[in-house]
Amino acid sequence: xxxxxxxxxxxxxxxxxxxxxxxxPPSLQYxxxxxxxxxxxxxxxxxSRLQLGNGVEVFWVAMPEAPLVDVSVxxxxxxxxxxxxxxxxxxxxxxxGFFAGVGDLSPLAQGEGLERLGVTPRVSVxxxxxxxxxxxxxxxxxxxxxxxxxxxxxxxxxxxxxxxLKTDLASLIDAxxxxxxxxxxxxxxxxxxxxxxxxxxxxxxxxxxxxxxxAVRAHARKCLQPANLVIALSGDxxxxxxxxxxxxxxxxxxxxxxxxxxxxxxxxxQRVWLSPSPRGSRVDVAVVARTGPLSAHDRVVGRVxxxxxxxxxxxxxxxxxxxxxSVDGDVESGPGFGVVTLRFSTRREVAWLAVxxxxxxxxxxxxxxxxxxxxxxxxRQELKTNAFHESRHAVVAAAAxxxxxxxxxxxxxxxVEQFDEVSATQVAQLFVRAFTPGxxxxxxxxxxxxxxxxxxLGTVTAP
Amino acid sequence: xxxxxxxxxALSQMPALPKVTVVTLSNGMRWVLLPxxxxxxxxxxxxxxxxxxxxxxxxxxxxxxxxxxxxxxxPIVGTRxxxxxxxxxxxxxxxxxxxHAAAVAEKGARSGExxxxxxxxxxxxxxxxxxxxxxxxLRLYARSGIQHNATTSYDVTTYFGDVPAEQLHLWLAAxxxxxxxxxxxxxxxxxxxxxxxxxxxxxxTTGASNALWQLAFGGNRPWNLTGSPADVRxxxxxxxxxxxxxxxxxxxxxxxxxxxxxxxxxxxxxxxxFELIPARPTAAEVDLTPAPPGFRGVTGTEPxxxxxxxxxxxxxxxAPAHELAALMFExxxxxxxxxxxxxxSSCSDLELxxxxxxxxxHLLGVAFDQRGNGRAAETxxxxxxxxxxxxxxxxxxxxxxxxxxxxxATELQTSAGVARALAVDLMxxxxxxxxxxxxxxxxxxxxxxxVFEDFxxxxxxxxxxxxx
Numbered sequence: 001x002x003x004x005x006x007x008x009x010x011x012x013x014x015x016x017x018x019x020x021x022x023x024x025p026p027s028l029q030y031x032x033x034x035x036x037x038x039x040x041x042x043x044x045x046x047x048s049r050l051q052l053g054n055g056v057e058v059f060w061v062a063m064p065e066a067p068l069v070d071v072s073v074x075x076x077x078x079x080x081x082x083x084x085x086x087x088x089x090x091x092x093x094x095x096x097g098f099f100a101g102v103g104d105l106s107p108l109a110q111g112e113g114l115e116r117l118g119v120t121p122r123v124s125v126x127x128x129x130x131x132x133x134x135x136x137x138x139x140x141x142x143x144x145x146x147x148x149x150x151x152x153x154x155x156x157x158x159x160x161x162x163x164x165l166k167t168d169l170a171s172l173i174d175a176x177x178x179x180x181x182x183x184x185x186x187x188x189x190x191x192x193x194x195x196x197x198x199x200x201x202x203x204x205x206x207x208x209x210x211x212x213x214x215a216v217r218a219h220a221r222k223c224l225q226p227a228n229l230v231i232a233l234s235g236d237x238x239x240x241x242x243x244x245x246x247x248x249x250x251x252x253x254x255x256x257x258x259x260x261x262x263x264x265x266x267x268x269x270q271r272v273w274l275s276p277s278p279r280g281s282r283v284d285v286a287v288v289a290r291t292g293p294l295s296a297h298d299r300v301v302g303r304v305x306x307x308x309x310x311x312x313x314x315x316x317x318x319x320x321x322x323x324x325x326s327v328d329g330d331v332e333s334g335p336g337f338g339v340v341t342l343r344f345s346t347r348r349e350v351a352w353l354a355v356x357x358x359x360x361x362x363x364x365x366x367x368x369x370x371x372x373x374x375x376x377x378x379x380r381q382e383l384k385t386n387a388f389h390e391s392r393h394a395v396v397a398a399a400a401x402x403x404x405x406x407x408x409x410x411x412x413x414x415x416v417e418q419f420d421e422v423s424a425t426q427v428a429q430l431f432v433r434a435f436t437p438g439x440x441x442x443x444x445x446x447x448x449x450x451x452x453x454x455x456x457l458g459t460v461t462a463p
Numbered sequence: 464x465x466x467x468x469x470x471x472x473a474l475s476q477m478p479a480l481p482k483v484t485v486v487t488l489s490n491g492m493r494w495v496l497l498p499x500x501x502x503x504x505x506x507x508x509x510x511x512x513x514x515x516x517x518x519x520x521x522x523x524x525x526x527x528x529x530x531x532x533x534x535x536x537x538p539i540v541g542t543r544x545x546x547x548x549x550x551x552x553x554x555x556x557x558x559x560x561x562x563h564a565a566a567v568a569e570k571g572a573r574s575g576e577x578x579x580x581x582x583x584x585x586x587x588x589x590x591x592x593x594x595x596x597x598x599x600x601l602r603l604y605a606r607s608g609i610q611h612n613a614t615t616s617y618d619v620t621t622y623f624g625d626v627p628a629e630q631l632h633l634w635l636a637a638x639x640x641x642x643x644x645x646x647x648x649x650x651x652x653x654x655x656x657x658x659x660x661x662x663x664x665x666x667x668t669t670g671a672s673n674a675l676w677q678l679a680f681g682g683n684r685p686w687n688l689t690g691s692p693a694d695v696r697x698x699x700x701x702x703x704x705x706x707x708x709x710x711x712x713x714x715x716x717x718x719x720x721x722x723x724x725x726x727x728x729x730x731x732x733x734x735x736x737f738e739l740i741p742a743r744p745t746a747a748e749v750d751l752t753p754a755p756p757g758f759r760g761v762t763g764t765e766p767x768x769x770x771x772x773x774x775x776x777x778x779x780x781x782a783p784a785h786e787l788a789a790l791m792f793e794x795x796x797x798x799x800x801x802x803x804x805x806x807x808s809s810c811s812d813l814e815l816x817x818x819x820x821x822x823x824x825h826l827l828g829v830a831f832d833q834r835g836n837g838r839a840a841e842t843x844x845x846x847x848x849x850x851x852x853x854x855x856x857x858x859x860x861x862x863x864x865x866x867x868x869x870x871x872a873t874e875l876q877t878s879a880g881v882a883r884a885l886a887v888d889l890m891x892x893x894x895x896x897x898x899x900x901x902x903x904x905x906x907x908x909x910x911x912x913x914v915f916e917d918f919x920x921x922x923x924x925x926x927x928x929x930x931x
Contacts, residue, residue: 024538024644027739031539032637036607040503040629064500065481067872115794115862118869137872282659325659347659382605388504389610389625391877 042388044414047232047396050239052250056226059400060233060242061392069235070135070393073148074404076230076258077223078128079189080335082198086215088173088208090130092165093219094123097151098132100161107161110147117144121151127189127199127334128260129404130223131397138236142245149248152224157216170205183275184445188288191273191441192339197264199334225255232400234393260335266290270438270458272355276448282325283351283446287342287358289434290441294331294338296406300418301426302331302340305434307379308371308427309342313358320357323347333405340434345446352452355442359457363437369428376424384416483885483895484726486733490742491714495885495895496729497721499878505631505722506878507624509638510886513710514618515688516749524690525706527615528657528698533622534600534611535648537640541599549594553648556591557700559584560650564699588651597648600641607633615688619890623879628723632732639736642711650700658696661689712743719886721878778892781910783867783902788914790863791855850918855911864903871901 047059075094082089098114098121101107114120121134136144186203193200226249233242243250267290294302306329317324325345332339342362346354395414403410411418442457454460484496514526538546563584566577604611610625626634687694718737720729774785874880881899888898 024640025739025741028640028643028736029539030636030640032633032640033540033603035630035633035636037629037632039608039627042503042627045502066876068869068876070876112858112862116865118865135869135873135876137869281662323655325656385605385608386610388608388627392502 042416044387044416045390045392045395046414047399048239049399049412050242052226052243052246054226054250054252054254056229056231056246056249056254057400057403058231058233058242058246059396059403060237060239061396062237063234063392064236066234066236067138068135069138069141069144069233069237071133071145071148072232072393072397072400073132073152074230074232074397074400075130075132075223076228076404077219078126078130078334080128080197080199080260080263081219081223081258082201083215084198084201085207086211087198087201087203088169089211089215089219090125090223091123091169092162092208092211093216093223094125094130094132095121095165095169096157096162096216097155097220097224098123099165101156101158102147102150103154103156105150105156107158110151113147117147119144119147121148127332127339129401131401141235141237141241145245146248149246149252152229152249153252155220155224157213157220159213162213162216166209166211170208173203173205173208184284184286184443187273187275187443187445188286188339188341188441191267191271191288191443192290192337193264193266198261200264222258225257226252227255227257230400230404232393232397234396263335263337266337267439267441270440271442272454272458272460273441273443274448274450274454274460274462275443275445276450276462277446281348281447282345283348283354283444283448284345285343285351285355285358285445286443287355287362288441288443289340289436289439291338291340291430291434293336294333296402296409296411297418297421298338298430299331299333299402300415301422301430302338303383303415304376304379304419304422305340305427305430306331306342307383308375309362309431311379312361312365312370313342313344316357316361317344317346317354320353323350324354338434340430348447348449351444351448352454352457355444355457359440359442362435362440366432366435366437369431371424371427373424376422376427380419380422384419387414387416387419481899484730485889485895486730488713488733488738490738490740491712491745492716492718492737492740493889493893494718494720494733494737495889496719496724496726497881497885498724498726499721499881501722501878503628503723504878505624505626505628505634505720505724506882507626507631507634507638508719508879508882508886509622509642509716510718510883510890511620511711511716512618512890513620513706513715514616516617517710518706522702522706523687523694524657524661525698525703526620527660527689528653528695529703529707530613530615530620530622531653531657532647532649532703533613533641533645535597535650535653536595536600536646537637537644538646539640540603540637541596541646541648543594543596549591552587552591552594553646556584556587557647557650559587561699561701564697568697584651595648597652600637603633603637609634617688619887621883621886623883625879626722631720631724631729632736635732635736639740642713642716642737643740645707647700647703654695654698657689658692661692661695712745713737713740714742714745717886717889719882719889721882721885776891778897780902784906784910784914787860787863787867787903787906788855788911788918790866791859791911792853794862794866795853795859850915853915855908855915857908860906860908860911864906867903868901875899 045061047061050058050060052058075090077090079087079090099107099111102110105113117136117140119134119136119140121132124131124133132148134144134148190200190202229249231246231249310327310329314324314327317327323346325347327342327344329340329342332341342358344354344358398415399412403412440458444454450462481497481499486494486496488494513529518525535541538550542549559580563577563580566574566580570576572578601611604624607630608627609630612623614621614623622638624634624638689695690698718733775782777786874884884898885895888895
């Protein structure tokens with residue numbers, strides 16, 4: 001009887017489900033952690049740096065055996081440099097260089113040339129700079145760079161091709177107007193400044209269609225001078241390869257550097273920007289803070305700060321609201337200003353509670369910053385580990401961007417070395433500089449419920 | 464002309480095939496190893512022949528969900544004290560999760576039974592948390608500087624690791640243990656995460672796209688990568704467990720290592736880890752016999768029209784011609800763009816749809832967004848007319864080849880990309896060489912024209928129209 005009972009009990013245990021019944025074979029019953037070994041000190045990726053005859057700086061990293069060469073051309077012109085009423089001018093100018101004819105080549109011939117090389121230039125425009133990114137098979141590096149050089153030096157901006165480009169870009173603006181992700185980026189820009197500036201003016205299909213060719217030509221003359229370019233390269237390259245491929249660019253006269261206009265005044269009051277989408281249940285939130293100019297070192301400090309804030313917000317929301325899908329952020333600098341953004345995603349039902357919680361926590365932190373040196377040390381270590389996983393092109397492009405944005409204060413050392421100089425005090429100081437209570441801009445997109453009491457968190461703007 | 468010569472010359476200068484080692488373990492699992500300079504890192508891939516096409520009725524979304532559960536730990540990693548103390552508590556949680564899901568399905572989330580079970584579940588979870596920790600496995604990786612990721616496609620589930628070279632033994636040991644005995648500690652948390660993914664996907668063209676796959680290949684499979692939100696809500700622990708048990712055998716999986724390691728050492732570690740996973744029967748190959756083509760209306764939430772053409776598996780000799788045909792149509796741009804402007808709010812180019820897309824049958828497809836204009840039939844008529852008018856030539860073929868070569872090179876730019884490509888080819892063709900070479904240069908214009916001729920024949924296409 002007793003044996004039968006034991007058998008019954010044992011039989012009940014064998015009905016364990018979903019993995020709890022699985023047994024590891026004895027040979028696999030080791031602790032994987034016991035195989036951990038002392039980490040080997042990493043030599044960070046250090047981009048090589050050279051200067052062409054006309055002063056254009058080139059950062060590059062060798063990648064033996066890589067089949068492609070990745071190229072990023074950084075241009076010292078961004079949204080801040082677009083005159084009021086002409087949003088999209090930089091995008092149109094750069095795309096026009098690659099797609100609207102060059103020198104004696106018609107737009108069609110130029111396009112076919114790029115297609116034969118398998119090259120598709122991608123243009124992105126940021127606040128204080130813009131970038132053309134392209135890649136090509138290693139053996140096609142030289143001919144591809146000749147095309148890049150031509151696009152920067154002698155764009156012809158053929159009228160009908162420019163009209164087509166404007167139509168395409170305007171359609172894109174219209175199509176993207178309803179997409180939450182784009183709205184978020186767009187709203188961050190609008191939130192950061194008054195609309196009476198290049199930086200804050202919204203993308204507009206109508207304004208883009210109205211851009212005159214003369215304005216594009218003038219913008220190209222200003223922005224595409226060699227003095228405004230920094231190049232980042234990664235691939236199976238030597239210095240000799242780099243110099244040979246960039247010979248056409250090296251032959252151009254350096255020209256003048258762009259002088260950026262002063263930044264527009266920062267927002268004076270706390271606002272909530274709502275952009276509801278009818279679908280799904282996820283809500284994406286960005287809490288955005290404007291700062292004064294940020295140095296190269298500030299941006300490194302900022303990465304530690306974002307890591308710290310993300311950890312605090314994650315733990316806090318998990319403990320209070322239960323639902324948080326992700327937390328991250330970034331620190332960006334433009335000419336004369338900086339932007340610190342903390343982002344998180346949560347669920348529709350608890351979105352207001354979560355935003356309220358986060359803004360309250362930020363306010364509390366402003367009065368009493370809690371991070372000890374030990375915590376900052378741990379964060380620095382984590383960031384250094386993460387930096388180890390960055391791609392080589394990401395490292396070299398970041399160096400080129402840093403050079404463009406910070407000029408002579410640019411720190412050429414690898415970022416993992418710069419992390420060692422970040423102190424807990426610097427992190428606290430940057431937080432206090434950025435997250436001034438009463439001035440935060442809270443952007444909420446996705447499945448927002450407009451009925452929740454958003455007005456309690458700031459003046460509501462629903463674009 | 465000069466450019467063409469440069470291109471031809473460039474492509475002929477592509478590097479020779481590197482030295483690759485293939486290892487077959489005694490339990491049937493195969494590994495492909497390629498040492499390559501990678502900054503003291505190794506890119507590792509474990510790929511299981513287990514994806515959405517392997518789901519049976521009632522299992523929609525399970526393959527993807529299993530991938531999410533795979534990082535909840537093992538009987539060793541994730542137990543705070545001893546597994547024998549944790550297992551009964553976790554089992555109680557999973558039994559209650561099972562019963563709660565059944566109660567919700569039968570009587571609703573607000574029913575007395577469901578709410579009572581929810582209360583018991585929360586209490587059981589609190590008791591289990593004293594003994595178990597579902598974040599331990601990922602913490603082990605983070606502490607060791609290992610970055611991980613995973614994806615589920617129609618065909619396969621792939622687990623990636625970006626591993627510091629000195630922690631390769633640890634990664635192999637942890638992955639082998641996870642493969643042999645994953646413990647679903649994170650069931651409810653991950654169901655939330657997967658549910659959100661499913662909701663997000665619903666806003667895309669997935670409704671019509673799933674229907675298109677069903678039309679093309681029939682069968683009673685769900686053809687849904689994440690499952691619908693309703694599917695995800697109803698997934699139970701036992702369903703995932705059954706799916707895991709059916710498909711996660713070593714002989715149904717391959718692995719790849721690319722980066723800074725010494726081959727002899729890596730082989731030794733594979734013998735000490737993955738080879739110790741007991742062999743189990745291999746799941747039967749899925750049947751993807753094409754269904755009869757045709758046109759069918761599908762009720763859904765998005766007003767899309769999708770046209771699909773059955774295309775050969777990427778391992779077949781005629782596959783490159785199909786790929787280049789699609790690229791040529793894309794490069795030429797005219798017909799589809801024109802239709803977009805005239806008759807649809809937006810549309811895709813003719814492209815290879817993500818489908819059972821690694822090596823089994825593909826679909827070439829184009830999607831038209833007919834938002835509210837009621838002109839779907841006209842769109843289709845003009846689309847097929849544009850296909851008939853389309854006349855490919857040598858220059859277009861050359862451009863398509865350049866683009867295809869570059870896209871392939873992009874996939875192989877990183878060690879992670881090489882590892883994935885090697886694993887795919889090892890799994891589906893048992894020939895890693897095809898991962899690192901292309902066959903586009905062998906495709907003739909005649910072969911491409913034949914593809915277009917086939918496209919215009921009604922027997923080769925299927926259409927799915929989704930109307931709200």
